[in-house]
Amino acid sequence: MRSESVASRAERGTFNAVVGALSAIAIVLLIAPTLIVLLVSFTSGQSLRFPPPGWSLRWYQALFTDSPDLWRAATLSLQVAGTATAISTVLAVCGGLALARQPRLWARFLDSVFMSPLMLPTLALGLGLLVWFNVFGTGVSMVTLVIGHTAITTPYILRTTCASLSQLDEVLLESAKSLGAGPLFAFRTVTLPLILPGVAAGAFIAFMMSFDNVAISLFLSDARSEVLPIRLWNIIESNLDVRAAAVSGVLIAVTTVLVIVMERVVGVSRHVR
Amino acid sequence: MTPAPVPGEAVVLRRSRLLQQWQLVLPLALFFAAFVLGPLALLGYVSLHADVSLEEASLTQYTKFLGDGFNLGVLGATLWLGLKVTLLTLLIGYPLAYLYSVSTSRWQGVLMLLIVLPLLTSAVVRTFAWLVILGRQGIVNELLVAVGLFEMPAKLLYTPAAVVVALAQIELPLMVLPIITVLAGIDPNLRQASLSLGAGSWRTFLRVILPLSAPGVLAGCLLVYASSVSAFVTQTLVGGGQQMFMPFYIYQQAIQANNYPFAAAIAMILLASVLAIVVTVNLLARRMRGVVHG
Known part of the structure; x- marks a missing residue:
């Protein structure tokens, strides 16, 4: 196998880094909003503050009771x-x-x-x-x-x-x-x-x-x-x-x-x- | 000697097949004529009238729209929003599609789930998520205050940037999926050949992969563009009252102001601009395909 020059390895490295970084942003964007809503739905507080002040199932209970x-x-x-x-x-x-x-x-x-x-x-x-x-x-x-x-x-x-x-x-x-x-x-x-x-x-x-x-x-x-x-x-x-x-x-x-x-x-x- | 084919038989067969196809497609065609094309044509007809009673035919609604700076501003803001959202989804969507195409099949399964899940999750829920994230007590404000970048929670919601980011997130799967499809169809040998002939990763990407994936990129761009200029819920909830876009303008004029002819004219103008962009990009795509295949 041909040995790789330092320059070409660095070049491949920057390419992979850019692809990786942008994909990471995309993946976080895809997941994060849903996760945050899930977490907030278990709040014990009256508002949509994140992070929630405490945890409870009261809002799910509210769905069933009133x-x-x-x-x-x-x-x-x-x-x-x-x-x-x-x-x-x-x-x-x-x-x-x-x-x-x-x-x-x-x-x-x-x-x-x-x-x-x-x-x-x-x-x-x-x-x-x-x-x-x-x-x-x-x-x-x-x-x-x-x-x-x-x-x-x-x-x-x-x-x-x-x-x-x-x-x-x-x-x-x-x-x-x-x-x-x-x-x-x-x-x-x-x-x-x-x-x-x-x-x-x-x-x-x-x-x-x-x-x-x-x-x-x-x-x-x-x-x-x-x-x-x-x-x-x-x-x-x-x-x-x-x-x-x-x-x-x-x-x-x-x-x-x-x-x-x-x-x-x-x-x-x-x-x- | 083989018997000569009977010409009559083939014709009858073909005719019966054609008849069958007509019968099969008829219910769908009638439904569309009655409940898509008819209503849209009627909308066009209504837009060509001066008042709600539809007595006087005129171009008043269009001259009113096109002669007013505010209205043109709304149209411009809507189309500009579509463009910004499209570019942002392309910037992060393409790398994700590329990552998918070079992943092992196990990771492809995970990534696909991450891409498809948001697509099928309610857009109202995903919009609501942005209200939670960008609100005064949201995670972004809390983080920025905690690291000392802001002294006080800032107004992030109801800003133009918030609409762009939220919409980009919501439309992202529509960009990624067509690019994934087209990347999967590219012969991996082409990439290998380019690399072994001495072109680096960047050059291989820009000269080989990117041109070959152009049809998927265009398809994704069209889907995202068309979808984001008419994304009523997200535009309204994340944009707030100060920013007006075409879909809300249609709704406001029709339901709140009861001005149906003007609402119809706004709808026709939005339809026409989306259609014009779709047709132009499709023509462009056809020409590009000619270039790629020599």
């Missing part, structure tokens, strides 16, 4: 996110079957239209939907809320479905067909089981995005129905109640568990790229 508003909001959020994800899964899987591996112009065009909610300001879409429903005289309700959420969650599922379909070995479908399987039977026994992890990962991401959405819900929910992120936002904006930290703690814990489970089962991280 927070019907938060429970109502959480229930509504689960309902909306669940319904919207179910609808967008059906729409996106059907659409994906038609659009994946379809190089024609109309398919590419439709694909970018269906993906557009990922790029467009969702607040503009929320306002557009509000005006739309007012013009048609339906007003806003749980139904309009679900429709708005379906529009923004569909792209996530469509993307993972198309990606899974394009990795599907066409030979399998050919052999199913040549063995006499009809299109529906082939879909149920060959295609669906193979794309299921991708669809599930997409549906999971869609659910989380819907559960967290503020911009659409802000315009499309009526005065009585407040979803959790908006309730949380109102708490944070009005009096910075420490209950907000406890809700955040619960959300962080649930998200972490779900992500780890889904990572094991369907490999979410392979599908977010």
Whole structure:
């Protein structure tokens, strides 16, 4: 092996140092905020002071004893996110079957239209939907809320479905067909089981995005129905109640568990790229 | 002799397949026509009217927006914010993606979890975290006072820098993930070849790795940019009342002032500027791809 000159070793050293330092900042940034919120949620004090003056579970207790508003909001959020994800899964899987591996112009065009909610300001879409429903005289309700959420969650599922379909070995479908399987039977026994992890990962991401959405819900929910992120936002904006930290703690814990489970089962991280 | 293929059969087969595809994509297409394209078109229509009753068609809303220094300032601040956030996420996101690409698969698993977890954690929660960190009694102020850099806790929250840092943290995964994907597709032999031909680490990075990863960088930049100019919650909570950005302006004009035509015009202008940037960068990317592949 060629011996390395001092200069080139130093050069490699500075490169690694710069990459390492910047990555370290990035990693700290990724972790620290969540950790700090978790720690603050266990405070015994009345404020969000860090470090907390002492430790207690009082704010978590407050969630269970005197927070019907938060429970109502959480229930509504689960309902909306669940319904919207179910609808967008059906729409996106059907659409994906038609659009994946379809190089024609109309398919590419439709694909970018269906993906557009990922790029467009969702607040503009929320306002557009509000005006739309007012013009048609339906007003806003749980139904309009679900429709708005379906529009923004569909792209996530469509993307993972198309990606899974394009990795599907066409030979399998050919052999199913040549063995006499009809299109529906082939879909149920060959295609669906193979794309299921991708669809599930997409549906999971869609659910989380819907559960967290503020911009659409802000315009499309009526005065009585407040979803959790908006309730949380109102708490944070009005009096910075420490209950907000406890809700955040619960959300962080649930998200972490779900992500780890889904990572094991369907490999979410392979599908977010 | 093999029998000649029956042309009619193939055509019928292809036609039935095409028909099937149309049927499959139809529900999604109808949904989008009714609840994405329709509403956006209506928004455009509303923005072209002088008053809420939509009686008089005019360009008043646009001339009002573009002829006023305050409004232009809001637009400028929003687009400038997007640019700053994009550059900051690129500066720390690229090294992280690079670190991921040279890590062992065990570490890759850990890093991926660290990147994906925040992405799927509620943005409201992550924004709230910044209020806790940057508040008067937050960790940053406590640290700075403790080491004697500040005498008193300073106002960190509701400053332009706070919005940039908080948004950069929140959008970071969107930058890292596409770059990771593109780095994974680069043949490791290219790096080895460059190194063994005498180019140093920096030169190899700047002349080989960076150009080859350009598509991922552009994809990440677009995602972060589009996402940060419309990040309503973070802009509002971390920015506070003094800084106005386009999303809050839309909300304020629509819900608080009930001025729907003007709100619609602001929304259209924001949409148009995001779209213009996405299209321009995509064209740029196509041209660059031509250069990379000779």
